[in-house]
Structures are given as structure tokens and as C-alpha cells.
Amino acid sequence: MTTLFDRHRLGGLTLPNRVVMAPMTRVRAAAGGLATPSMATYYAQRATAGLIISEGVQPSLVGQSNPGTPGLHTAEQQESWRPVTEAVHANGGRIFAQLMHGGRVSHPDTTGFQPVGPSAVPAVGDVFTPSGPRPTPVPRALETSEVPDHAQSYADAARRAVDAGFDGVELHGANGYLISQFLSSNANLRTDRYGGPVAHRIRFAVEAVSATVAAVGGERTGIRLSPGGTFWGVEETDVPELYAALLSELSRLELAYVHLEATADEEVLLGLRRAWPGTLIVNPVLPMGPKQAGRAEADHWLGLGAELISFGRAFLANPDLVERLRAGLPLAPVEEDTYYQGGDRGYLTYPAYQHTA
Template structure:
């Protein structure tokens, strides 16, 4: 039986275990979307993960969702990330940058521009702004000629990520952000080649991935998906058909992995496992749901055919999560009030497990 602590070959990387640190927004970047010394320490503390996937990084100013998130669209941002990736590598780790274009989940007070999206349909809920939460605004629908530029923004950011020392990138195609909005049947009301049919709704995702593969190679490119997820008011019709079609197209691009969230029932996810011939990362529990991923959830999905297992919140309070999972010592609880609090409290202040005689 495959163990969570077996090594795994992912592209050109040898992962020492099957544990993936899932991407989690922590809004600790400096002004200008710059990574910081604290971010370098945070990721380096967790470098025993088989693979770290960073917090969402905007590929353009237009793609920024919240204040305090980092970017990969300026030379200064590239330079700021280099000490972060170097710290992870010095500690023996591997790190991909998650590229996250927010689409409609943004606000002019954050970016200085009206958000863009497949259609002029507002997200459900409030978005973070420099002055506090505000209702999500109605975005501007992209013109057909503008859509390829947004797809290419992922590839341009991927090139910057590699320049910054990342081992690869993960496109954020989940949780109601831009790629997810194009996949949606209620956020995407387009009547051109990017909307309507399943073939058209997956087109933007495929073009974004294809451009990224062309830029940095398939072995350095992954994508995260949330089949049937309802984040930010997203709805998707024909979920099995939609994602089967998408994974079939992605298989031809020879990407490093697909990262699925447990946003659909097991029958759907197992059907997608059968469709997808490559490396599968699974987050076994609903992101931001009532339960955190534990050892039992991980072992179950390894038995069901996943190669790698994503752990999110458990990594926040447990920088030594891999060792805790290996030895069975308790998983420390996380202080939710400090998720997006800023500063080092609840960020760098969680200790490794202290063994007592």
C-alpha cells in the first residue's frame, strides 16, 4: 500500500513524501505586492512538505483580489520573491507559486480598476478592500478580443515565477476566481466562443494552461479545480461532463498535476480520477469547511488512487506537520482570528511539537 511518507517523482522533482501544503491566503505582503522576510521564514518553516504551493499570487494588478496579497507582475515583485524561494530550497523544500486571477472577486478600491469577468454578474458576498469588507461590485464583461490577453497573463506570471526561483506554478482554476468563472454556468453568460456549451466554457482554462505550458513547460505547470464548488455564488451545470471534458483536454498538454478539491461527492471525484491519466493531488475535505484534513482522510484517498494529498489549515499551526503525521503526535489547533490579521502573530509564532520526557 502507498504510504503518505513514500517519495514521489513529480516532473523533474523528487518529493520526499506525498504531503502537499495547499495554497492559503495569508495577506502578509508589503505595499506593491512584495514578498517579505516574514514570508520567507513562514514557508521555510514548512519546507518538510513534499511540495509547497504558495498563497494565491496575482498575475496582474487587475487580477488582485484583496489588499495585502503578493504579485508576480513587476520586476520588484520577482526580486522580493527570490529570498522566499531560496529559504525554502536551503531548508530542503520545493515550492510552486499559485497564480490567482481574481476576476470579479475584487474591488476598484483595491486595484484602481473595475474588475473584469466573463459576464457582468456580481459575485455573491463581500470582498475585502483597504477600508474593510464591501459588497462585490458588478464586473465589466471582457470583450472577446480581450480574453486571450487574460489567459496569457498566467503564462507571463509563470515566467516571472521561474525567474524568482519557484520550481513551478499552479493555476488557480477553483473557488470562484477567473478560471472558475469561465467554467461556471451562472457567472459565464457569454454567447461567443467562450460561453454556452461545455466546449466553450472550458476554452479559457485550456488556453491559460496551454500558454503556461508553452512558457515554462508542462512539468512545471499544475492546476487546481473545485468541481461543483459554490464559492462566491458560482454554479456549474453538468459537472461530470464539464470536468471530464476539461481533464481530457489537459491530458494532451502533459501538465505536472491536477489538484482537485473535495467539492463534489466521491462518485464524481473517482470518475475524474479515472479520466485523468497523470498525477492527481486531492484535498480530501471541503476547503474552509468544518473539518481539517487528517491522516485518515489522506490514507483513504491514497487508497482511492490519489498520488499526493493536500493539507491546508493544519499547516498553519503546525510547521512540522509532516513529522506530526508521521509520529501521530497531536495536531495543534489554529487561531482563526489571525488568518488574515497581518503581522507575525499567528504566522510565525506556532512552534514545532515539544517532546517531553
């Protein structure tokens, strides 16, 4: 039986275990969306993961969702990531950059631009801005001629990521951000080739992934998806059909992986497991839900056919999570008030497990 601690071949990489650090926003970038020395330490501390997936990195300024997040759309940003990837590799790790275009989940106070989306439909909820939470504004609906440029922005950022030393990239197609908005049946009210029937609603995702594969190769490209998720007010009709169609198109591109969140019933997710011929990463509990993923949830999904398991909050407070899971050691609790406060407390201050005599 497959265990969390077996090796796995992922594209050109050999992962020493099947524990993946999930992407998690930490809003600790420097001005201008630059990665910092503290970010290098943070990721290097967790390099025993089979694979690290970075926090969401905006591929363009208009794609920035929150203040304090890093980018990969300027030469300076690209160079700022090099010490991060070098630190992870020096500690024996592997790291993909998650490319996250916020789409309508943004604010002019953060970017200087009106957010864009598939349609002029605002997200549900308040978005962070430099002056605190503000209601999400009505986005500007993208013209048909503009959509390919936003798909290409993922590819351009992916090329910068690889040049900065990342082992690959994950497109954030989940949680109500731009790709998810195009998949949605209530955020996407378009009547052109990007909206309406399933074949049209998946088009933007397929174009973004295809452009990225053309830029850096399929073995360096993954995508994260949240089937049936309702983050930021998105809704999706015909979830099994929608995602089966998407995975069918993506299967032609020979991606490194698909990363599914447990946002749908297990039966739906198992159907998608059967539909996807390549490596599947499963985030086995609802992100930001009441329960954290642990060994039991990981073993359950390995038994159901997932090759890799991603852990979010458990990795924040447990930089040595792999060893804690291996040895059955208790997991330290996370300090929720430090998620987004900035600084090194609750970021670099979680110790490895202290054995006592």
C-alpha cells in the first residue's frame, strides 16, 4: 500500500515523500511585490516537504488581489525570488510558484486599477486593501479581444518563475479567482466564446494552461481547482460535467499534476480521479474550514488513488511536518492572529518538535 513517505516521480523531479505544502497567502512581501529574506527562511524551513507550492503570486499588477503579496511580472520581482528558490534547494527541497490572478477579487486602492473579470458582477464579501477591508467593487468586464492577454500573463509569469529558479508553476484555478470566475455560472455571464455552455466556460482555463505549457513545458505546469466551491460567491452548475470536460482538455497537455480541493462530495472527486490520467494532488479537507488535514485524511485519499496530499495550516505551525507525521508526533497549533499581520512572529518563530528525555 502507498504511504505518505514513499517516493514519487513528478515530471523531471523525484519527490522523497508525498507530502505537499499547499499554497497559503501570508502577505509578507516587500513594497513593489518583492520577495524577502524572511520568505527565503520560511520556505527553506519547510523544505522536507516532497513539494512546496508557494503563496499566490500575481502575474500582473491588475491581477493582484491583496496588498502585501508578491509578484512575478517585473525583472526586479523575478530576481527577488532567486534567494528563495536557492534557499529551498540548498535545504534539499523542491518548489513550484503558484500563479494567482485575482480577477474581480481586488480593489483600486491596492492596484490603482479597476478589477477585471469575465462579467461586471462583483464578488461577495470584503477584500483587503491598504486601508483595511472594503466591499468588493464591480469589475470591468473584459472585452473578448483582451481575454487572451490575461491568459498569456500566466505564461509570462511562469517563464519568469523558472528563470528565478522555481521547479515549476501551479495556476490558481480555484477559490473564486480569475480562472474560477470564468468557470463559474454566476460570475461569468458572457455570451461570446468564453461564456455560456461548458465548452466555452472552460476555454479561458485551457488557454491559460496551454500558454503556460508552451512557455515552460507540461512537466513544469500544474493547476489547482475547487470543484463546486463557493469562495467569493462563485457558483458552478453541472460540476461533474464541467470538470470532466476541463480535465479531458487538460489531459492532452501532459501536465505535472492536477491539485483538487475537497470542495465537492467525495463521489464527485472520485469521478474526477478516474477522469484524470496523471498525478493527482488532493487537499483532503475544505480549505479554511473547521478541520485541519492530518494523517488519517491523507491515508484515506492515498487509498482512494491520490498520488500526493497537500497540507495547509498544519505546515504553518509545523515546519517539520513531514517528520511529525512520520513519527506520529503531536502537531503544534497555529496562531490565527498572525496569518496576515506581517513580521516574523507566527512566520519564522514556530520551532521543530522538541524531544524530551
